[in-house]
Amino acid sequence: MYIKRIDLKNFRNYKELDIELGKGVNIFYGQNAQGKTNIIESIYMASTGKSHRTQKDMELIRWNSEDAKIRIDYQKKEEEKIEIYLNKSLKKQIKKNGVRLFKIGELIGNLNTVIFSPDHMKIIKEGPAERRRFVDIILSQVKPGYYYNLVQYLRTLEQRNNLLEEARTNSGILKTIDIWNEQLADFGARLIKARQDFICDICCMAADIHKKISNGKETLVIKYNSSIKYHSNSEKEIKENFIIALENHINADMGRSVTHKGPHRDDILFFINGTEVKTYSSQGQQRTTLLSLKIAELKYMKEETGELPVLLLDDVFSELDDERQKYLIEFIKDMQAIITCTNVEHLEKLMLEGSRTYKVESGMIVKD
Ligand SMILES: Nc1ncnc2c1ncn2[C@@H]1O[C@H](COP(=O)(O)OP(=O)(O)O)[C@@H](O)[C@H]1O
Ligand SMILES: [Mg+2]
Incomplete structure (x- = not known):
């Protein structure tokens, strides 16, 4: 399976983001504290209903905003979408293909991910x-x-x-x-x-x-x-x-x-x-x-x-030596991977056929 589109509103430091992803490797790069992990987090939310780094959903809402939205469109046998709506004074709402899900158990197993940081x-x-x-x-x-x-x-x-x-x-x-x-x-x-x-x-x-x-x-x-x-x-x-x-x-x-x-x-x-x-x-x-x-x-x-799940790799390349990096790259070439890195050096190694890059700067994707 692969993600086609990420659409965020007032999620963490993203006021608005609407991007399309490629079927293969997607690299989000930029300096620290710009919003790279926030992208991974939004996908993980759509996968499991929870953040991988906080228990408190309210932290995910952009400061000075009342509510936040995540929408992830992905392709399985058919195209599907998951939407999550967070509001400071309402319960979290989750929808799949427009239909409200009332239990996390109904969400998990739709958009499958493997996360590695x-x-x-x-x-x-x-x-x-x-x-x-x-x-x-x-x-x-x-x-x-x-x-x-x-x-x-x-x-x-x-x-x-x-x-x-x-x-x-x-x-x-x-x-x-x-x-x-x-x-x-x-x-x-x-x-x-x-x-x-x-x-x-x-x-x-x-x-x-x-x-x-x-x-x-x-x-x-x-x-x-x-x-x-x-x-x-x-x-x-x-x-x-x-x-x-x-x-x-x-x-x-x-x-x-x-x-x-x-x-x-x-x-x-x-x-x-x-x-x-x-x-x-x-x-x-x-x-x-x-x-x-x-x-x-x-x-x-x-x-x-x-089906292969979507691989989320947050900042792992800098921690791996050349040999292990090679092994991992060899493995991901046939699947969709969402990768973040700060070190532009790694970009080159990750530029496989069809790879896409996104430069992240203060909650925006900017041109190089
Ligand atoms: N709820 C929030 N509203 C606005 N900005 C936030 C919120 N939570 C975190 N941030 C900002 O997001 C940035 C961190 O994003 P992150 O994705 O972790 O960075 P990195 O690019 O290092 O992975 C910081 O600048 C932080 O101040
Ligand atoms: Mg990070």
């Missing part, structure tokens, strides 16, 4: 929440029902935790905990199963890529590390073991009014030649891991949906 090193370096988010966003885009199931799981988790809290003063209420355990395990087992399957798939793809980039020297392994133990990876076994784990940990859970076991506590681990990347690998190896992971993500989405 230096900030995504968090996936490798920081806590498990970043890694779970990474997996959840991909699966929400490609697996119908995943996002809905995730929302239901988190809702049930909150209700179970509320019950634990209430049980401190009213222990009789604990009689109903089995119902919550059952429900939590039901939604949770589906999440774990989907994530485990995904990690198996992406592990093979990422390992292949990593091997090539490291000239055959490094073997990357990715593992899903669940707080629930299972052997067969069947939903039934996961659910049964989940319920047992909840029962076994009831005292700890009650002590702090939190649920200690479940996919909200799971992690994804990366290993190179047997040692954990997060703790023991060099910066270079960590970057290669992320690059392999991101390219694998693209391949995975293509395999699952039959």
